[in-house]
Amino acid sequence: MEKTRKWRWGVHRWFVLLFIILGAVFASIYPPVRPHIQVAPEVISSAPLFTLPVIGDFYLTNTLVAMLILDVIILAIAFAVRQATRGGQLVPTGIAGAIEYLMEVLYGLAESTAGRYARKIFPWFATFVLVVLLANWLELIPGVDSIGSLHHEETGYATQQIVPGIMAIIQGEGEVEGGSMVVPWVRVLSTDLNFTIALAIISVLMTQVIGIQTQGIGYFSRFFNTLSLFNKPFFGAMDFLVSILELISELSKLLSFSFRLFGNIFAGAVLLFLVGSLVPVFAQSFVLLFEFFIGLIQAFVFGMLTLVFMTQATQGHAEEHAEGEHAG
Numbered sequence: 001m002e003k004t005r006k007w008r009w010g011v012h013r014w015f016v017l018l019f020i021i022l023g024a025v026f027a028s029i030y031p032p033v034r035p036h037i038q039v040a041p042e043v044i045s046s047a048p049l050f051t052l053p054v055i056g057d058f059y060l061t062n063t064l065v066a067m068l069i070l071d072v073i074i075l076a077i078a079f080a081v082r083q084a085t086r087g088g089q090l091v092p093t094g095i096a097g098a099i100e101y102l103m104e105v106l107y108g109l110a111e112s113t114a115g116r117y118a119r120k121i122f123p124w125f126a127t128f129v130l131v132v133l134l135a136n137w138l139e140l141i142p143g144v145d146s147i148g149s150l151h152h153e154e155t156g157y158a159t160q161q162i163v164p165g166i167m168a169i170i171q172g173e174g175e176v177e178g179g180s181m182v183v184p185w186v187r188v189l190s191t192d193l194n195f196t197i198a199l200a201i202i203s204v205l206m207t208q209v210i211g212i213q214t215q216g217i218g219y220f221s222r223f224f225n226t227l228s229l230f231n232k233p234f235f236g237a238m239d240f241l242v243s244i245l246e247l248i249s250e251l252s253k254l255l256s257f258s259f260r261l262f263g264n265i266f267a268g269a270v271l272l273f274l275v276g277s278l279v280p281v282f283a284q285s286f287v288l289l290f291e292f293f294i295g296l297i298q299a300f301v302f303g304m305l306t307l308v309f310m311t312q313a314t315q316g317h318a319e320e321h322a323e324g325e326h327a328g
Contacts, residue, residue, distance in 0.1 A: 019282075020281060020282050023280065023281040023282060024281045027280040027281055031280075036181055037270055037273065039193075039266070041061040041062055041063040041064075041187060041191075041192050041194075042061060042062050042183040042184070042187065043059040043060070043061055043183075044060055044061065044062050044065070044148075044149070044183060044185060045059050045060035061187075061192075062148075062183065062184050062185055062186055062187040063187050063188075063189050063191070063192035063194070063195065065185060065186050065187075066135075066138055066144070066186050066187055066188060066189040067189050067195070069138065069186065070131070070134055070135055070138065070189060073134055074130070074131070074134065077095060077099060080094070080095045080096055080099075081095070081096045081099050081100070083096075084096035084097075102130075103126060106122070106125060106126045106129060106303070107122055107126070109125075109304070109307065110122040110125050110126075110307060113307055113308065113311050114307065114310070114311045114314070115311075117210075117214065117310075117311065117314045120210060120213075120214075121210065121307060121310045121311065121314075124203075124206055124306060124310065125303050125304075125306055125307045125310075126303075128199065128203065128299075128302055128303045128306050129299050129300060129302070129303035130299075131199075132190070132199070132261065132298065132299040132302050132303070133295065133296060133299035133300075135188070135189040135190045135195070136188070136190050136265055136291075136294070136295030136296075136298060136299060137292070137295050138186070138188050138189060139188045139265070139268065139269065139272070139288075139291055139295065140288055140291065140292060140295075143186065144184070144186045144187070144188060145184050145186070145187055145188060145269060145272070145273075146184060146276075147184060147185060147186075148182050148183045148184035148185050149182070149183055149185070150181075150182055150183075188265060188269055190261055190262065190265035190266075190295075190298075191262065191265055191266045191269055192262075193258065193262055196257070196258040196259070196261045196262040197254070197258040199257065199258070199261070199302070200253070200254045200255075200257035200258040201254065203253075203257060203302075203305075203306045203309070204250065204253050204254055204257070204309075206310070207306070207309050207310050207313050208313070210310050210313050210314060211313030211314065214313070214314040215313075215314070219313070221243070222243060222246055223243050223244075223246055223247040223250065224240075224243055224244075224247070225239045225240055225242070225243035226240060253309065257302065257305070260298075260301070260302075261298055261302055264294060264298050265294070265295070265298065268287075268290070268291045268294055268295075271287055271291075272284060272287050272288070272291070275287050
């Protein structure tokens with residue numbers, strides 16, 4: 001006879017219960033405040049770091065701090081992978097093993113999509129996925145978007161450091177006029193339009209570069225097709241109009257790339273703010289789990305769209321027509 005397994009209360013559930021109780025205690029000591037939602041990144045330096053001739057003063061923002069942290073994380077991962085390869089490990093473990101598995105999966109996708117151009121497109125595809133993924137997952141680190149300095153709205157400089165609160169507006173009482181705002185020291189990088197637009201420009205620009213490298217100057221016929229405009233006026237005019245629409249579509253990728261990533265991650269941050277102010281105990285854990293998958297999906301979508309657009313740039317109209325006839 002098989003012995004029935006005796007029910008045992010695990011240790012981890014007691015840790016969860018302890019954290020819930022501690023969260024309730026700290027929420028009573030430091031009650032949540034009404035969040036202040038701001039699209040633009042907050043400036044955390046009282047004086048400009050440097051001044052550029054055309055742009056003007058350059059200040060340190062909390063998203064710039066997040067970018068520096070992201071750079072350190074990427075360099076640490078690269079150093080760990082390099083040490084693992086130098087050590088002669090046939091099967092890397094830990095971070096190096098996870099990165100190797102991720103790169104194998106991404107290269108398999110690139111090879112199945114781009115074919116013989118996979119080696120040319122894969123570095124851009126993998127870089128976008130890794131950078132966007134880590135930038136999105138910065139939101140999961142405790143203290144990001146939640147620890148900062150208290151700034152008076154009237155003076156604009158930090159008066160004291162404050163731990164609880166997330167971009168909070170504290171109504172002024174007594175000598176504090178106009179209230180104060182908690183400016184976080186680190187804000188998720190993907191909630192800055194400067195970052196998402198920069199990624200979109202790099203993606204679209206390198207798509208054109210790869211198209212020129214693979215097709216030469218004939219690549220521009222995709223956007224200004226006048227090859228049959230005089231031989232077949234009617235169909236040539238149709239091809240020309242389609243090429244103009246293709247140019248508009250290529251430019252619109254800048255908007256779709258940047259605002260898709262920005263909108264999803266910023267909406268998740270706002271959801272965390274609101275849930276944390278309404279239900280400060282344990283409820284944010286479910287939102288963080290949701291944001292974990294949202295960050296993963298958005299990184300994969302950004303990379304896959306870049307992969308698909310770069311693959312399309314390597315194929316001319318003649319190749320697409322020949323493939324269509326072969327499929328038929």
